Amino acid sequence: MNTTLPGRTMRLILLSILVWLGAGHAQAAPAISAPDIVLRGVAFDLPVQGLPEEGALGARLGERTLAIERGTDGQGLIPGLVIDAPEATLTLVDGDGRVLADASLATLPAWLSLLPALVAIGLALAFRQVIVALFAGILLGGWILHGMSAGALLGAFADSVNVHVLEAASDSSHMSIVLFCLLIGGMVGVISRNGGTRGIAERIARVIRGRRQAQSSTGLLGLAIFFDDYANALIVGNTMRHITDRMAISRAKLAYLVDSTAAPVSAIMLVTTWIGFQVGLISEAMSGIEGWQESAYSVFVNALPYNAYPLLALAFVFMVAWTGRDFGPMLKAECRAGLDGGRRDDLSNREAIVEEADIPTKPGIPTRAWNAVVPMLVLVAITLGGIYHTGATALGPGEHALRDIFGEGDSFGAMMWGSLAACLVAVIMTRIQRLMSMTETAHYWFEGVKSMLLPITILMMAWALANVNEALQTSDFLVAVLGDSLSPAWLPTVILLLAAFTAFATGSSWGVMGIMMPLVVPLAWAVLSHHGLAGTAEGMPLLYASVASVLAGAVWGDHCSPLAETTLLAAMASGCDLIEHVRTQLPYALLVGVASLVFGTLAVGHGISWWLGLAAGGLALFAILRLFGRRPTPATQAPAPTRQPATR
Structure with missing residues (x-):
């Protein structure tokens, strides 16, 4: 009986359709x-x-x-x-x-962005509990992100693992490093049990007659494994640990030798896993600068002589090894190692864990060095070959320079291939020689993997803290502290200090390079242009020195920080407590850093040639070592008995 309802309903439907169509074509509100x-x-x-x-x-x-x-x-x-x-x-x-x-x-007050990193570093150095210190930094950063109210603490606690650690674990490059470490650990477990590492130690021990040769050999092996800092730390530390133990060289000294020939070598060699990242950053930073026609790789090569910290750090390693002199906490560590015959009863928690995880050689089997050498060579060959293959594929057909190929290579993928191939070769060689059954081989492969769980846990926590620092814009604050009013003469020095402090606070040399390089290069060009020096023979050394200061400062801060990945890996592979490694290495890194500052950036900034500055810096370091360093007590001079592995 209500005849108007259908017509009214139809009009409403049509009106709704028109509104919907209009909304679909309307522009979103600003x-x-x-x-x-x-x-x-x-x-x-x-x-x-x-x-x-x-x-x-x-x-x-x-x-x-x-x-x-x-x-x-x-x-x-x-x-x-x-x-x-x-x-x-x-x-x-x-x-x-x-x-x-x-x-x-x-x-928020800008200084709050720096607080989580400083708290984490301070707690780690004060109490030597790295995981607790990292968690405290993550929790504090999450609390700041949540607004710093009383109720925000609960949300920060929930996000510490559910958000920050999970994000760190979800990153593909992070997981590549984790898997690489696990595979390397498994390989080390197999070649330790099948007598390979013991065979290397026995071969090297035949030609090493003292502490000087043992330390110099460690440094030379560090130079040989130049292509990647992670592989360098893991291979050199695990290979030389038993030899340095036999010579009553402290684990802290070994960790220093390993750490100071890992990142510095990778940062300055022309074919490494770092090169593509560094050149890519320089290229990106140069892209918006008019009037500067030079290839990014050429800039990198021209900046190498001004990269004072890695060069002087490597030189100081061999000064320490050759003179046999130490000072500060390192000297005390060396005296302890010699006085107790290479053994200690007061092991730190980290050292005790490493001692318990140390895999002894299986009794009654021959100790053949090539059971370890061949898998390591496979690791190096496959990794380098993988970087070359992926780089050549990325560049496409045609002739390309070797530096360009390695610059475009997939280092993370190549490291995965190399470590997996090395594991397979170690297992196959063990089975062919009937040194262990398949069950025993698999068991000790897993034992090697288990030895990596503690450093991987610390790595995850450090990455999570880095995510918190990124959310809090810690690096932006540090860069903003400088402002734009810089004198050209002081430009490289200020950049070096900023990069070093940022790397120390964040524990990431690559992160610092990635953040600072796009900011520093245009800033340096603008400062030089303002003073009429851009593109001139007088100004280009300052520009190259500014680029090098980012790279050198990142490595310097990385060496000093307990949050850094290479610092952790060097300590782990050497069987040294992380904070003990940082505490003993810090005076050496600071000394070389100050020398790099005075004889590197300051000298170049005031018109002194780079080669003259490096020579003066090397002489100054040698003089300080001779003046303030001394050899450990006479009780440490005789080779100590081989350290026996802890019983299980």
Whole structure:
């Protein structure tokens, strides 16, 4: 009886369809993407969306009017935004002054972004409990990210593993390192049990007659494994540990020798897993500079002579090894190692774990060095071959320079192939010689894998803290501290100090290079251009020195930090407590760092030739070592008995 209902319903349906169609074609309303964290006084870029295609646009922050850079598809960016107040309201307006969008932005004191890293480092050095210290840093950073209220602590505690550690574990490059370490650990477990490592130790021991030769051999082996710092630390540390034990050389000294010939070698050699990353960063940083026509690889090569810290660090390793002199905590560690005949009863927790995880050679089997040498050669050959293959494939057909091929290679994939092949070769050689049954071989492969669980746990925690630092924009704050008013003469020195401190606080040399290189190169070019030095014979050494300062500072800070991956791997492979390694290495790294600062960046900045600065720096280091260093007590001079593995 109600005849109007169908017609009214139809009109409502049609109206709904028209509204839906209109909404589908309507442009999205402008919006401002407010970041989770804004540091007070630190510049950042603020994205905006839904911008109209035509018409004037602007942004207002208090009394200031800001420009908007238009992109495609309605995207835009407000670059270099700086907020100095605790709170601020940003308004997006059109040409007539009409408000299109607004957002309230709350800021944090910039120094808070540095607090988690400093707390983690301080606790680690004070209490020698690295995992607890890292967790405290992650928890503190999460609390800052959650707003620092009383209730935010619970959310920070939940996110510490569920968010930050999980994100670190989800990164493919991180997992490549984890798998590489596990496979290397498994290989070391097999070649330790089948007598391979004992065979190497016996062969080298035949020609080594004293502590000087043992330390020099460790340094030379570190130079030989130049292609990757991770592989360097794991191979050299595990190979030389038994030999240095026999010569009553402390595990702390071995860890120093390993650590100081790992990253420094990889950072300066022309064909390494670092080269592609470094050259890629330089290329990216140069892309926006007009008037500088030079290849990125040429810039890297020209910057090498100014890379003072790695060069002087390597020189100091052989000075220490050849003179037999030490000072500070390292001297005490060497005296302890000699006075107790290479054994200690007061092992730290880390050293005790390594001693318990040490895999003894199976009794009654021949100790053949080639059972360890062949898998290691396979590891090196497959890794280098894999880098070459992936680099050549990426570049495509045609003739390419070897440096370009290795620069484009997939180092992480190649390391995986090499470590897997080395494991298979070690297992096959063990079975062919009937040294162990398949069950026993698999068991000791897993024993080797288990020995890597502690360092991998620490690595995961360190990566999680790095994620927290990234969220808190720690590096942006450190870079902003400098400002833009730099003298060309002081430019390399300031960059070196900033890179070193950032690497020390974050524990990542690659992270520091990735963050700072795109900022430093344009900054250096702008400073030199302002003084009329860009592109001149006087200014280019300062530019190359600025590029080298990023690389050198990253390695220097990495050497000093207990959060650094290579520091951890060197300590683990050498069987040394991590904090003991940092505590004993720190005076040496600081001494070489100061020499690099005075005779490297400062000298170049004030017009002194790089070669003259390096020579003066080397002589100064040698003089300080002779003046303040002394040999361990006479009781340490005689070779000590071989350290016996702990009973299980």
